[in-house]
Amino acid sequence: MKIDRLETHDRLQYFIEDQHKTIWKGADDCLKKNADSLKIQDKCHYVYLFAHPRTCDDGVNKRLLWQPRLTKPKAQTNSYLFRAKSHTDEVEICWLLPPREHWSQYDQGNVCESNWCAWSINQFKFNRKDLEKSFPDDLTEEQAMQIFKSILLDSIATRNEILTV
Secondary structure (H helix, E strand, O other), rough: OOOOOHHHHHHHHHHHHHHHHHHHHHHHHHOOOHHHHHHHHOOOOEEEEEEEEEEEEEEEEEEEEEEEEOOOOOOOOOEEEEEEEOOOEEEEEEEEEHHHHHHHHHHOOOOOOOOOHHHHHHHHOOOHHHHHHOOOOOHHHHHHHHHHHHHHHHHHHHHHHHHHH
16 A cells, blocks of 8 residues: 555654644633633632543544543542633643653654653653642642632532522
């Protein structure tokens, strides 16, 4: 079988751009449309955006599940973590960790080469403590718990107001 290099390159470029758009669209939606994310941003100067792909019920397709968080989770393979400044478009990458069985595909010189993935994989393998280290201005666990309690109490109060109307 003869491969047309230009067509293959075009497909690769499309794939890379499509993946990039999908991830950033998901992060943007989680940041700006997710109710929990918006509540966190109202009470904190940052929010973590944690994403992990999951296989759909059809067993073939995958979807990205997005979770806003107040504290930095433990690093795990097949996950992405971003940190956003509340109520802005400022988002920074904390890690991009593909599934372990795909790691070699992200090495330099390979089709899916990615500096961010390669760095994340290297940190995960050899420097996980630094990868998981909180930012200097992160909340303590106790402060995060207080914010979660406050969000929960606000939700209960709002629900009670709706029920009494």
